[in-house]
Amino acid sequence: MAGTNSERTLIAEGPAIILVHPQLGENIGMVARAMANFGLAELRLVNPRDGWPSEKAISAASKADHVIAAATVFPSLEAAIADLEFVYATTARDRYGYKEVRSPVVASDDLRTRFRAGQKTGILFGRERTGLTNEEIALADELVTFPVNPAFASLNLAQAVLLMSYEWMKSGLSSVEVTPFSALPQRPAQKEELQGLFDHVEETLDARGYFRPAEKKPKLVENLRAILTRPSFTGTEIQVLRGVISCLDRFTRESPRGAANPNRTRNRRPKVPRDID
Amino acid sequence: MAGTNSERTLIAEGPAIILVHPQLGENIGMVARAMANFGLAELRLVNPRDGWPSEKAISAASKADHVIAAATVFPSLEAAIADLEFVYATTARDRYGYKEVRSPVVASDDLRTRFRAGQKTGILFGRERTGLTNEEIALADELVTFPVNPAFASLNLAQAVLLMSYEWMKSGLSSVEVTPFSALPQRPAQKEELQGLFDHVEETLDARGYFRPAEKKPKLVENLRAILTRPSFTGTEIQVLRGVISCLDRFTRESPRGAANPNRTRNRRPKVPRDID
Known part of the structure; x- marks a missing residue:
């Protein structure tokens, strides 16, 4: 090597x-x-x-x-x-x-x-x-x-x-965990940034009718937030993710055919589970 | 290997x-x-x-x-x-x-x-x-x-x-000290065996005038015992050492010329320090 x-x-x-x-x-x-x-x-x-x-x-x-x-x-x-x-x-x-x-x-x-x-x-x-x-x-x-x-x-x-x-x-090393170099230091996201991501994702999904029927919305939001909290995103990663959502959001809204026929997407990819428990 | x-x-x-x-x-x-x-x-x-x-x-x-x-x-x-x-x-x-x-x-x-x-x-x-x-x-x-x-x-x-x-x-090992095989178990010598070695060595040396002048004897005995105690001899090792001493002892006493002229031995080997402090 x-x-x-x-x-x-x-x-x-x-x-x-x-x-x-x-x-x-x-x-x-x-x-x-x-x-x-x-x-x-x-x-x-x-x-x-x-x-x-x-x-x-x-x-x-x-x-x-x-x-x-x-x-x-x-x-x-x-x-x-x-x-x-x-x-x-x-x-x-x-x-x-x-x-x-x-x-x-x-x-x-x-x-x-x-x-x-x-x-x-x-x-x-x-x-x-x-x-x-x-x-x-x-x-x-x-x-x-x-x-x-x-x-x-x-x-x-x-x-x-x-x-x-x-x-x-x-x-000769101080510990068996010592490595000659390490990952670059990263700043964990502040909770405010994470909340911004929640809002962004939820608003975008809401515009497409993801949270239906209405009585299921609290559970679906809870599941989403659990998933988004788990990876301990860094500040930079939150920015990247929001960029991705903005991009997806722009594309779909500008294409009325896709919005009018959500089954098109669904047929091309495996159905994504939303309700995880 | x-x-x-x-x-x-x-x-x-x-x-x-x-x-x-x-x-x-x-x-x-x-x-x-x-x-x-x-x-x-x-x-x-x-x-x-x-x-x-x-x-x-x-x-x-x-x-x-x-x-x-x-x-x-x-x-x-x-x-x-x-x-x-x-x-x-x-x-x-x-x-x-x-x-x-x-x-x-x-x-x-x-x-x-x-x-x-x-x-x-x-x-x-x-x-x-x-x-x-x-x-x-x-x-x-x-x-x-x-x-x-x-x-x-x-x-x-x-x-x-x-x-x-x-x-x-x-x-997968329980500790970094584990080895696939180990030294054979050995019984440490009992203090009685060690005392037997002291007596044997000291008697043999005394017969050859090692402890001269007489006022030095306590210090010389102390030094010898410190040396013989340090290696934590096993019972078997004490037996081997006593066999060695018996063998040396027999040879010298059966050879009056050697006993009469202890300098012969001293001249053939580097002089061994007796008094170590």
């Missing part, structure tokens, strides 16, 4: 993403892109199968050049996490072990707290086909797992990184 | 995912996989550029066959949403319009509420390069946008679908 604004500040901070024996360069590139989307920048690779640097990774990174350029390669997982103070391992499988298992939200909130305290942290992701081995899992402090469909739990490597990166970004 | 269990129930419900003029079959396939990962199943395609069905989509779907097989093609967005009662449009750009803009969490909670009330809903995703047009946006009820890095906001189509699918799944 479009929307990048290269004049805005590039966010590049937070936990290291550590890929253990990644296989395909394309996946490493997509991981870099997912990290950049959500403000992460430190990529560590443990023994990438097809070597490094990788043209395929650069191409798949879709201009996440700062992540690719800064990526570092390590000969072992132990070396890759040597300077870190807390490490999560991602897993889709129950390991039947004693390490705490966290949801992405809880793990990300914890990583954010540690980040603010100046700690260096990392998140481990295993090889595409088989994930992390138990020996690799043993080097982590805690586990993270995703709330996937149990019958279809296999996440693509870049997608697993995307979800953790996304939760990392969210953990 | 591994972990699919095909014997478990396949979750397949919730809002329709509607791709408006998607370009690449690979992306449609990855969308299907992302949907399946998080329990969504209804895929609608508005004028896919390279036609439908698509071999590339099937291949990229990575066995999300039920989503691909059930996908339906529509000639227009209007037709694709005709039977829906509420529609969100995803956008990375501020449209400077009056439609409400929601975060993925808020939109997903709303979709879940509507789902439980029996409403049919959908989420629109635009073409890969340019997203949704303003005319397409106008057909939606509200907007959803992701909290991306402003300087790197361009999400891949399948990744945008993945994030909404993931939030949809999360909206």
Whole structure:
């Protein structure tokens, strides 16, 4: 999706993403892109199968050049996490072990707290086909797992990184309701404007015999007003609606044939219910 | 990542995912996989550029066959949403319009509420390069946008679908802390076991002259106990630790040379601080 604004500040901070024996360069590139989307920048690779640097990774990174350029390669997982103070391992499988298992939200909130305290942290992701081995899992402090469909739990490597990166970004927001932009502010209509709309609609309909028989008029007016009150129209919307009514009103009154034969309209469109209860 | 269990129930419900003029079959396939990962199943395609069905989509779907097989093609967005009662449009750009803009969490909670009330809903995703047009946006009820890095906001189509699918799944959980599996339960050590560890360690160290000079002993014991108390050891861990101490103790006492010359050990390892305050 479009929307990048290269004049805005590039966010590049937070936990290291550590890929253990990644296989395909394309996946490493997509991981870099997912990290950049959500403000992460430190990529560590443990023994990438097809070597490094990788043209395929650069191409798949879709201009996440700062992540690719800064990526570092390590000969072992132990070396890759040597300077870190807390490490999560991602897993889709129950390991039947004693390490705490966290949801992405809880793990990300914890990583954010540690980040603010100046700690260096990392998140481990295993090889595409088989994930992390138990020996690799043993080097982590805690586990993270995703709330996937149990019958279809296999996440693509870049997608697993995307979800953790996304939760990392969210953990820095003041609330899960925050959006980067919002609807333009609108002034709700004053009751006087709404009353003007009621009068306008009712007068126009009255001129066409809508409120017949006469004893039904109070109920019909009540129904109409209920409908017109419900959407909480803005001032501008009331103006637009009054323009529409004026337009309809002008057209019909200038066309005596239409006014004389209201059934013509009725036949062309489904009959509109007037009395709703 | 591994972990699919095909014997478990396949979750397949919730809002329709509607791709408006998607370009690449690979992306449609990855969308299907992302949907399946998080329990969504209804895929609608508005004028896919390279036609439908698509071999590339099937291949990229990575066995999300039920989503691909059930996908339906529509000639227009209007037709694709005709039977829906509420529609969100995803956008990375501020449209400077009056439609409400929601975060993925808020939109997903709303979709879940509507789902439980029996409403049919959908989420629109635009073409890969340019997203949704303003005319397409106008057909939606509200907007959803992701909290991306402003300087790197361009999400891949399948990744945008993945994030909404993931939030949809999360909206069905009782809490954001829920994980599909957890650490095995462990019994915290009783204080008696911990005291047994203190005694064991202190006796062993005393035999080697650790607590010298004698006036320092109370402080050194206090430090040791603070360290041993902090990790909230489990009963099993206390047993393991006592096994370790017994093993070290046996080795040294059976080797008079080592006992007579404690500096040998000290020279092979970095000097361990004993007095920590």
